Amino acid sequence: xxxxTVDLEGLLRALCEREIAFxxxxxxxxxxxGAPTTTQDLDIVPEQSEANLDRLLAMLQAHETLVxxxxxxxxxxxxxxxxxxxxxxxxxxxxxxxxxCRLHDGRGYEELASRCVPxxxxxxxxxxxxxxTLIEIKSGTGRVRDRLVVPLLIALMRExxxxxxx
Amino acid sequence: MPALPVxxxxxxxxxxxxxxxxxxxxxxxxxxxLLRWSLGLTPLERLRACTQATNTLERLRRASLDR
Numbered sequence: 001x002x003x004x005t006v007d008l009e010g011l012l013r014a015l016c017e018r019e020i021a022f023x024x025x026x027x028x029x030x031x032x033x034g035a036p037t038t039t040q041d042l043d044i045v046p047e048q049s050e051a052n053l054d055r056l057l058a059m060l061q062a063h064e065t066l067v068x069x070x071x072x073x074x075x076x077x078x079x080x081x082x083x084x085x086x087x088x089x090x091x092x093x094x095x096x097x098x099x100x101c102r103l104h105d106g107r108g109y110e111e112l113a114s115r116c117v118p119x120x121x122x123x124x125x126x127x128x129x130x131x132x133t134l135i136e137i138k139s140g141t142g143r144v145r146d147r148l149v150v151p152l153l154i155a156l157m158r159e160x161x162x163x164x165x166x
Numbered sequence: 167m168p169a170l171p172v173x174x175x176x177x178x179x180x181x182x183x184x185x186x187x188x189x190x191x192x193x194x195x196x197x198x199x200l201l202r203w204s205l206g207l208t209p210l211e212r213l214r215a216c217t218q219a220t221n222t223l224e225r226l227r228r229a230s231l232d233r
Contacts, residue, residue: 004228005221008213031216036204038220117172122210132173139182139189151192154182157175158193159201 006095009121011042014094016124018059021047023112024128025100025137030149032119032128035156037149041089041096046082047109048101053082056099063092104141131157 027039067075
């Protein structure tokens with residue numbers, strides 16, 4: 001059963017339980033850093049090794065994942081698509097999941113790995129795009145909805161640097 | 167892979183201001199109360215609060231469409 005609502009914790013748990021290597025980008029990254037905002041999906045950049053993508057595909061299949069297709073066709077994500085350079089907008093039984101093989105500027109997992117911070121969310125060990133890089137990306141996509149969140153992220157970064165915040 | 171040095175907020179502000187000064191100006195109008203509230207939560211609590219708020223908004227949106 002697919003859901004239009006999102007279970008961010010459930011999605012992250014499903015990915016972590018299968019030991020999938022990925023970086024969290026987008027709105028969920030902002031939230032983990034402390035942005036008081038909402039996000040309708042989880043955006044991740046997966047590591048592109050064959051073994052990792054096999055684990056990711058198995059996780060997607062276990063969660064009845066389909067491509068979010070405006071025409072309403074029933075399309076399952078393919079191994080080929082995961083190995084490409086594009087972005088897959090998916091719907092799972094835990095809510096929407098966007099898989100970005102590469103960002104709009106061409107950066108993939110390897111390039112982003114040095115721009116991540118580890119964040120512990122309960123028992124989940126997550127790798128999250130750091131706040132400056134998130135700001136850089138959001139300000140550079142050219143999309144209005146990304147531009148709108150930049151002031152919040154700058155203010156968040158400033159607030160995090162004040163004593164007793166983190 | 168080792169993490170690269172993370173720029174400070176002031177450095178990020180300068181970079182963004184060169185491209186789009188309005189974004190930096192707008193950042194000074196953000197309600198800091200909400201930021202402090204969110205920063206007072208653990209990352210897991212932030213995820214759960216976000217999920218709850220997002221799903222409440224989605225239900226409201228759907229309810230308005232059904233009327």
